[in-house]
Every structure is written in structure tokens, then in C-alpha cells.
Amino acid sequence: MIDLSFFKGSGYEILGTAVYIINFLVILNLIFREKRSIETTVAWILILSTIPALGFILYFSFGRGISKDNMFKIKEAEDKIIKNNILDTHVKLESANKFEPNVVGHRDMIYALANSNNAHFTDNNTVDIYPESSEFFDSLLDELKKAKKYINIQFYIFKDDEIGSKILNILLEKAKEGVEVRLLYDAVGSRLFSDKTILKLKKNGVKIGAFFPSFMKIVNFNLNYRNHRKIVVIDGNVGFVGGNNVGDEYLGKDPKFGNWRDTHLRLTGDCVRDLNIRFILDWRYTTKENLELDKYFNDDCCVTMPASSSTSNNVGVQIVSSGPDITELDEIKYGYIKMIQGAKKYVYIQSPYFILDRTLTDTLKIACLSGVDVRIMIPSKPDHPFVYWASCSYAGELLKFGAKVYTYDQGSFLHAKTVVMDDAICSIGTANMDIRSFELNFEVNAFMYSSEVAKKQRLIFENDILNSKEMTLDLYNSRPTNIRMKESISRLLSPVL
Numbered sequence: 310m311i312d313l314s315f316f317k318g319s320g321y322e323i324l325g326t327a328v329y330i331i332n333f334l335v336i337l338n339l340i341f342r343e344k345r346s347i348e349t350t351v352a353w354i355l356i357l358s359t360i361p362a363l364g365f366i367l368y369f370s371f372g373r374g375i376s377k378d379n380m381f382k383i384k385e386a387e388d389k390i391i392k393n394n395i396l397d398t399h400v401k402l403e404s405a406n407k408f409e410p411n412v413v414g415h416r417d418m419i420y421a422l423a424n425s426n427n428a429h430f431t432d433n434n435t436v437d438i439y440p441e442s443s444e445f446f447d448s449l450l451d452e453l454k455k456a457k458k459y460i461n462i463q464f465y466i467f468k469d470d471e472i473g474s475k476i477l478n479i480l481l482e483k484a485k486e487g488v489e490v491r492l493l494y495d496a497v498g499s500r501l502f503s504d505k506t507i508l509k510l511k512k513n514g515v516k517i518g519a520f521f522p523s524f525m526k527i528v529n530f531n532l533n534y535r536n537h538r539k540i541v542v543i544d545g546n547v548g549f550v551g552g553n554n555v556g557d558e559y560l561g562k563d564p565k566f567g568n569w570r571d572t573h574l575r576l577t578g579d580c581v582r583d584l585n586i587r588f589i590l591d592w593r594y595t596t597k598e599n600l601e602l603d604k605y606f607n608d609d610c611c612v613t614m615p616a617s618s619s620t621s622n623n624v625g626v627q628i629v630s631s632g633p634d635i636t637e638l639d640e641i642k643y644g645y646i647k648m649i650q651g652a653k654k655y656v657y658i659q660s661p662y663f664i665l666d667r668t669l670t671d672t673l674k675i676a677c678l679s680g681v682d683v684r685i686m687i688p689s690k691p692d693h694p695f696v697y698w699a700s701c702s703y704a705g706e707l708l709k710f711g712a713k714v715y716t717y718d719q720g721s722f723l724h725a726k727t728v729v730m731d732d733a734i735c736s737i738g739t740a741n742m743d744i745r746s747f748e749l750n751f752e753v754n755a756f757m758y759s760s761e762v763a764k765k766q767r768l769i770f771e772n773d774i775l776n777s778k779e780m781t782l783d784l785y786n787s788r789p790t791n792i793r794m795k796e797s798i799s800r801l802l803s804p805v806l
Contacts, residue, residue: 349748356802397430401432411731411733415734418644418648419625419627419758426630426631429582429628430626432626434577434626435576435577435578435623436762437620438765438769443560445551452575453543454479459491460490460542461540462540463539464539464554465498465499465536465538466498466499466555466556467555468557470557471557472560476555477506481509484514485513490514492510492516492518493591493592494520495535497535516596518596521534536591538550538753539739540587542584542588545582545605546581547576548585550573550739551726551738552737552738553724570721570722570723570773572725573737574738574755576626578624582606584628587753589605591751624757626755626758627756628753628754629641629754629756630753630754631752632752633748634751641736641747641754644736644756648730649728651734654682654730655683656730657766657770659726659727660686660727661688661724661726664745665742665744666747669742670707673712682713684713684715684774685704685707685715686715686770686773686774687700687715689717689718689723692722697799698798699796699800701796702799703800708780714779716778718777723773727769729763729770730763731763732767733760734758735757735759735762735766736755737755737757737766738754740753
């Protein structure tokens with residue numbers, strides 16, 4: 310009988326050598342070809358070097374880059390709209406009477422976002438802030454029922470559960486009435502969205518798009534890159550953007566999370582046009598459908614709707630999007646940095662994930678040392694353990710510089726993504742205060758220049774403090790050894806979480 314042990318041993322050796330060679334080539338690619346942050350590059354090198362086989366699998370699943378060349382192609386008609394918008398923005402910025410006294414000193418921020426992101430500045434908008442998910446869904450359902458021409462709806466997570474079915478039933482009804490309905494979802498985030506429901510929607514005239522679709526809903530070669538945007542535009546008149554996805558857990562019906570604390574916006578005015586451009590670019594990339602822009606950007610669109618007593622009027626707004634398709638720019642992060650740098654009195658931040666790069670860490674430290682009241686609110690319990698412990702580590706580091714850190718209600722989950730400063734500027738949208746949102750996810754935020762809106766968000770934050778526990782420096786320093794170890798390991802991996 311032939312002894313095969315030699316060949317088996319050789320086989321393992323060959324396989325092991327192949328893995329090392331492949332990992333070495335991947336490391337060379339990371340260093341010399343891919344323009345990633347130093348922290349991310351070092352983290353992947355560490356993973357590929359210390360756990361070669363598992364590291365290769367993790368990198369193949371989560372770390373590979375994507376083709377970024379002209380992902381969202383701007384057509385001539387859109388380019389004309391965008392250029393006219395930017396020209397309009399610069400004209401408005403030359404007029405001091407467009408701004409309130411405590412906002413006029415922040416025109417440089419509007420310039421920065423306009424120049425880096427083609428973010429149009431509009432000042433004829435109304436804004437409603439919904440700090441309760443039930444308020445957002447009630448308003449969304451009501452506006453969907455009023456649709457006459459079209460509905461553009463996009464969510465990272467879309468489930469056909471109770472709240473999802475309510476929305477889908479309206480979409481089906483509207484499609485039967487002749488309203489154009491387009492539903493765009495992320496294939497990874499919406500993996501529980503059933504094929505049966507999708508087929509029913511298509512058969513009844515609802516147009517469907519899955520961003521970076523998975524192979525048989527199992528394998529996704531772009532798993533690490535997620536379209537995290539949540540956009541709804543109805544007839545060009547009303548828009549929604551914020552942190553909520555579509556699922557019953559966002560209404561507090563999942564016992565794992567308890568009450569869900571999120572923040573969403575209802576917008577009217579010309580900023581809805583800018584939100585619609587973002588949807589159309591995502592839609593065309595996903596479905597290749599060639600839309601006639603005149604239908605979505607004519608003079609009948611973007612009409613300011615009647616305001617309620619809780620609505621803020623004449624609000625300056627920039628719709629800012631970011632994503633891994635542009636590696637040289639982290640537009641929403643730039644907006645956050647400008648807000649923190651411009652703060653003289655306070656900056657309040659809410660985020661379910663708080664993982665910072667060196668630039669943001671230093672910016673917040675400098676703000677603390679300058680006497681700015683820096684307050685950070687994160688959840689009191691994790692939905693992703695490694696991310697949670699990394700967040701605690703970064704928040705704890707800022708305690709040493711005078712920041713105040715709060716963990717939100719133990720029986721709830723904080724999912725809001727908000728930044729507000731000096732009763733002047735407020736940002737609400739889909740981007741968390743973390744490296745993933747800045748470098749890997751496709752995100753969209755509304756930056757609002759209004760004392761009224763900023764004061765409302767400040768009061769919401771202060772009310773949330775009443776349901777939070779303050780993480781003091783003494784309390785943080787007394788944490789047990791096992792927590793310190795979890796934080797240290799999670800922080801080491803934070804650039805790739």
C-alpha cells in the first residue's frame with residue numbers, strides 16, 4: 310500500500326505557503342495601490358499577518374475594494390442642474406441678509422460643502438424633526454397616501470413585517486392609480502425582504518432596485534460596501550431623511566432592543582430637489598433606467614407645503630452625500646469637523662457607533678481644551694459587541710479632556726445620528742460618527758442652518774439626558790479588567806469594523 314502521508318503533508322504545506330504568498334500580495338496592494346487611511350491599512354496588515362488563513366477569508370469578505378470609476382455618472386442634464394445650483398449657492402452666500410446673526414459667521418462651512426460635494430444651499434425650506442419613530446412613520450404613511458405623480462423611496466433595511474406591509478400596501482395602491490413608484494433597497498441590509506413580496510410588487514407595477522445584489526441572497530461580493538441611505542421623495546414636494554429604516558424594531562417591537570430612539574426629518578422646499586437628485590443617481594446606477602429629468606425637476610416640484618405649528622420655516626439646508634466611490638473626500642465627515650471647529654459654546658453629538666479617526670479625535674480634544682461644552686451620547690447596550698466596546702474606548706478617551714459622555718436608557722437603543730452646535734447649525738441624517746460611515750457606506754445628511762432648528766435639536770438632546778446615565782471619568786477608570794480587554798481588542802480592530 311502506498312503511504313500518502315507525505316503527499317498530505319506536502320499538500321498542507323503548499324496550501325499554507327499559497328495563503329502566505331496571497332496575503333503578502335494583498336498587503337502590497339493595500340500599501341501601494343489602495344488609498345485607504347493609515348489606520349485601516351495597518352489593521353488589515355495586522356489581521357492578514359497574524360491569522361493568515363482566517364485573515365484571507367475576512368479580507369475577501371469584508372476588505373476588498375470596489376470599482377469606483379464613474380459609479381454615479383452625471384448626465385449632461387443633471388450636470389446643468391448641479392452647476393446652476395452651485396452658482397445659485399455662491400450668489401446666496403454673497404448676500405448677508407440670507408443668514409441669521411448667529412449663522413452668518415459659518416458661511417465658510419457652506420462654501421466647503423458646496424465645493425467638495427456640489428451641495429446646493431437653499432433657504433426656502435421647512436423642517437420637522439421627529440425624535441419618535443412613531444411620529445415619523447405616521448407622517449410617512451400620510452404623505453405616501455397623498456402621492457399624485459411619483460414616489461421615490463429608498464432604505465438600507467426594508468422588511469415586509471407589520472410596518473413594512475403598511476407601506477407596501479400604499480405603494481401597491483398608488484401604483485394601481487398610475488403613480489410611478491420606485492423602491493430601492495440595499496441587498497445586504499434588506500436580506501430578510503422576501504422574494505415573494507418583491508415579485509408581487511413587480512407584478513403590480515412597482516419598480517424595484519437592489520443595490521449591490523447578492524448571489525442567491527447568500528453570497529455578496531460587495532458585503533463591506535452598503536448603501537446606508539434612507540430617502541423618500543413624494544411628488545417633488547416632500548422629502549424624508551434620517552436614521553429610521555423600515556422594520557417593526559424601529560417602533561420598539563423587538564424585546565432585544567426595547568424602545569427604539571431615532572431621529573428623522575420631514576423636509577419641504579427646494580432642498581427636496583437635491584434629495585431627489587441623490588435618489589435618481591443611486592437608482593440609475595442600480596437599475597440602469599434612464600429617467601427623464603424634466604418630469605422630476607419642473608417648476609411644479611419642490612413647492613413649500615403648508616406648515617404646522619411645530620414646523621421650522623425658511624430654513625437653510627444643504628443635502629450632503631458621501632461614499633466610497635470618491636476616495637479623496639469624506640464629505641459628511643468634513644461637515645462634522647467644520648461644525649466642531651466652528652463651535653464656541655457647545656457641540657452635542659448622538660451616534661449609535663462612535664469610532665473616530667485621528668483627525669476627529671484631535672478635533673474634539675481641541676474643542677474640549679478650548680472651553681467648548683462637548684457632549685456625546687451613545688447607547689447603553691450593544692447591537693454589535695466589538696463596535697460597542699470600541700465606541701466606549703473612544704468616548705472614554707475624550708473624558709480625560711473634559712467631554713461629557715452619556716449612555717442612553719438601559720431599556721432602549723439609541724440609533725439617532727445628530728450633531729448640533731451653538732444654536733446655529735444642526736446635522737441629521739444617516740451617517741454615524743464612525744469610520745465605516747465615512748469610508749465604506751453610502752450616506753446622506755441634511756445640514757441645516759437655523760437657530761430654530763438647532764435649538765429644537767439641543768432641547769431634544771437635553772431631554773434625552775434625563776433618560777441617560779453619565780459616564781464619569783472615575784466610573785470609566787474603575788471598569789473591570791475584562792471590559793478593558795474588550796475595549797483594547799475592539800479598538801485595535803476599529804478601522805475595519
